[in-house]
Amino acid sequence: MKEKWESYPSSIRLLAIAAIIFSTGMACIWPLVTIYIHDYLGKPLTVAGFLLLLNQGAFLIGSVAGGMLFDRWGKMRTIILSSAGIIAMSTSLGFTDDFTLYTIFFLLNGLFYGTLSPVINALAVVLWPEGGRKGLNMIYVAQNAGVAAGSALGGVLASVSFAWTFFGNAITQVIVLVLFAVMLPRYVKSLALKPQSPEMPAQEAGKAEMLLSQPAPAKKVVWGALLMLCAGLLISWIVYVQWTTVLSAYMQSLGISLRQYSFLWTINGGLILFGQPLIAWVISRFARTLKAQMLLGSYVFVLSMLILSQTTSYTGFVAAMFVMTLGEMLVWPAVPAVAAEYTPEGQEGFIQGLVSGTGSAGRMLGPLLGAFIFQTFQAEGLLYIMAGLALLSVLFFALHSSFQKGSHRVPVQTAEKL
Incomplete structure (x- = not known):
């Protein structure tokens, strides 16, 4: 460690x-x-x-x-x-x-x-x-x-x-x-004083300078990819937040106590803190790229909702929380990392703010949407619809790369502001 x-x-x-x-x-x-x-x-x-x-x-x-x-x-x-x-x-x-x-x-x-x-x-x-x-x-x-x-x-x-x-x-x-x-x-x-490439040959340095002087890539390429990323993240949060809202009330209606419900979040936190070797193994075997990591995490969200749709026992909820936490560990760190890969230098704050704000929007919309679906279609309908939404996030995460082609980080040679 x-x-x-x-x-x-x-x-x-x-x-x-x-x-x-x-x-x-x-x-x-x-x-x-x-x-x-x-x-x-x-x-x-x-x-x-x-x-x-x-x-x-x-x-x-x-x-x-x-x-x-x-x-x-x-x-x-x-x-x-x-x-x-x-x-x-x-x-x-x-x-x-x-x-x-x-x-x-x-x-x-x-x-x-x-x-x-x-x-x-x-x-x-x-x-x-x-x-x-x-x-x-x-x-x-x-x-x-x-x-x-x-x-x-x-x-x-x-x-x-x-x-x-x-x-x-x-x-x-x-x-x-x-x-x-x-x-x-x-x-x-220290970053501002760090040389870009001290051993770069003069010819390569000239090429680099020429590239730096070229105009930045079209913004629509970046924003198209970000739109897909944020759409996938928004839906993922809508699905995830059901655990803290509608599902907590649903569990109580099944006779599951608040203490047992709280223990699910103990499992969640413990797995995030101590399950990093497990998630590292999963990534190395099944999700070697960030895109694959997001897609796998979304599929895991789907699986979690499907598990819940087939059980009313506390053991089933424990299993679903374990699975959902694995999905969280894959998706939540991956989205800002993907956004960072093609963020123009000097816009890191805005892009990360957009990602953070998208998560907040999901936490706003999730409880309202979940409550409406629960009242209309009951618990089983809610769980199947949430599984479908998680599949929709797979689609958005898959589509983002089609906008990402040709985009790259654009160096901006200005002094860092403090």
């Missing part, structure tokens, strides 16, 4: 630590939001659900805006603005019990979290461009480790006071900001 950790560049290791702390703070709040709004603020569950929907909308807007700021305004400025916003909003949430103020602060907190979220993936692309899916997978695993730690920490803090869940979130974000302030200037400057 130590050798594997040390195989990553120090910049990615520090970024992974920042991602763990970032997700820990976020997870201090998220699992308890519904309980806090319903039990502490005295609002109906429908109000809590609607507020969560608005929060995801704010996250989506923040993701796109944060990516654009990352590219055009500067990396460190974007991080400072986002972190300061999270710290201020989280602290304010801890000091208020007024629902109107809570709503405002909660939505702004989602906006600032959305602004900072794509920065982490974009930095993985900028700091280790040759790392590909390896670097982004490290960030994915780190964020899930933070979610597991934050969920446990949030419960401890809530037992003292709900206010401390918000204060704990603010404290973790202060630590993240300090880490970025220490890490980012050093690594970005």
Whole structure:
């Protein structure tokens, strides 16, 4: 394990630590939001659900805006603005019990979290461009480790006071900001000073300079591929989010307890953290390209829904969660890695923000669509329709490469903004 950790560049290791702390703070709040709004603020569950929907909308807007700021305004400025916003909003949430103020602060907190979220993936692309899916997978695993730690920490803090869940979130974000302030200037400057190819012959250097002076490839090639990628990701999230919404209620109707349902997410987190050797073996045997990885993950999502359609026992749900987690481990890191492969330099933030925002859109639409289908066609109909949607995501992921032909990363010879 130590050798594997040390195989990553120090910049990615520090970024992974920042991602763990970032997700820990976020997870201090998220699992308890519904309980806090319903039990502490005295609002109906429908109000809590609607507020969560608005929060995801704010996250989506923040993701796109944060990516654009990352590219055009500067990396460190974007991080400072986002972190300061999270710290201020989280602290304010801890000091208020007024629902109107809570709503405002909660939505702004989602906006600032959305602004900072794509920065982490974009930095993985900028700091280790040759790392590909390896670097982004490290960030994915780190964020899930933070979610597991934050969920446990949030419960401890809530037992003292709900206010401390918000204060704990603010404290973790202060630590993240300090880490970025220490890490980012050093690594970005080292990249700017790094020679492109010190041993390149003069003739080859001339050819490279000529290529750099040529106009960038047509944007429609990149955006067409991104549209297919984002469509596949959106549908995948719609399918996945049924586990946290409709399926939780369905399981209770079958007599499966909340403790048993929570244990499924323990399986999910444990497999993500400790199942990396398994997923590495699967990738090496069955998904050697990123496209194959996305396609395989989508097929696994289909299998998970089909397993659920054929069982009402808890054992069946455990098996389906195991399978769904494998699909998640294949798809979630692969999509940003594919997007990074043909992102023009200088637009890493915007593209990663678009990917992050697409996931948020799926988390917004999924509960509404799932509830409507469940009420209309019952559980069996929902599961078959979700399996069909997962197959549709296979189609979109397969089609993206037809737009990708001829696209490539376009170097931009400008100084990196901090």
